[in-house]
Amino acid sequence: MKINVSYKFKRPGILTVFLLLYRVWAQVPTAPANPPADERYKTDILLIVAHPDDDSLAAPYLAKAIYDEHKHVSVIYGTRGDAGGNAVGNEQAASLGAVREIEGRRALASMGILNVWFLNAPDTPGQDVLHSLETWGHGACLEKVVRLVRLTRPEVILTWLPVYVAGENHDDHQAAGVLATEAFDLAADPVAFPEQLAAPRDRTSIGNYGEGLHPWQAKKIYYFSDATHFEFLEGRGPQYKTSEVSPAKGLSYATIATNAWMSDKSQLPPNATDLKKYLDQYLSEPVRFVLGKSLVKGNTTGDVFQGISPGPIPYRRAQGYELGVKEGMSLQLGGPWAYYREFWRAHQLEHLSQLLSPETASGGPDNTIWVPLLIHNDTDATRQVTLRSVLPPGWAEKPGPMIYTVAAHDAYPVQVNLVAAASQKGAWQRVTWTAEADGQSVGSVTLRVHVNYNGVPQ
Ligand SMILES: [Zn+2]
16 A cells, blocks of 8 residues: 655744754753863972982072073972981981971072972981882882872973982982982873872862872983082083072072072081081082983083973883893892993983993991992803902902802892092092803903092991
């Protein structure tokens, strides 16, 4: 059966269509704006250091950046400096930390720096970065630093040089440099500490999870060093004269830095003559930076802000690296030296391995030097290895020449302790170790040592 149906269709007028659409549209409410990242915390420079007063080394440059280039600076201190001495009173340990926190905040506030955080890590006097990373709680501190990089969105990170040097070589300084480098590479990675990046479900309510931050890639990272010698820093980054006068303030950058530094009273010589000598020694030198890495165009010694323009840059995961395959027998420096060899490669900082041949300094009243060595056996059989040293005249070594049994595919960690000759105070000396297996040399290590630096213990 065939059914014929016919419709009489009347076209609606334009006005009718518009009114219908308007009624539908008008029933959909508009969502509230998504708040942008908090502008109050956006910074140009994030300084990541270990102790209140560490900022003083970079302060003349910071003064230039703040007053004459209108840059915003924020600071992270790893510790409160609670293991130091106190030049003012009896307050020690946690009480000294409470004192130094305020000293540090006052010093920075005098230069207009108010966004300052502490990681609450324990001040750990020593020179082995692995010791500080252990006492600080490496993972928990890294999580905090990554959070603060994402909150402050720095263009540039300034921090301590992650290299073992002859000098103060404070392990906390190095730990700050390691954490800053790791955070530089991680803060833009969406799978690193992702809970920091989760959007809160209802931000105005209480008990939210999801920290609501955004990934952030800083553009450059620069280092500065606490070595007692500077020649190796030449040509490695920009330098800033501390004697130059700030046009905005009419004072030298050294003077502005000194005025800030005066807040760190518990760490400064109480005697005026000694104080002047101390400050002159530090502030007569330029601020020397080493370019760690840059993700924008520019050259090594160009200005810190060369090539930087506002706005985010894309995240590029730091290239991975593979451990080289070791074969046969070998001898290497162990401990922090072994760690840094891989750390630099892992973070594309191989150029830091070119800064210095391995060095250290004797320290403390006994002129002692700790040297960790690793005897690698990457063969399939247990090997006997004889370790001998060539010492400068008048030096002593424990344990001295010895035969080590090294299992197949193992590395024997040898802990050497040296005592330098006091008569060589101020001189550089060299110590060489050689390893032999089956009458054949399997490697040697040479370390240069600056004698009689009375700094923190190794
Ligand atoms: Zn320090």
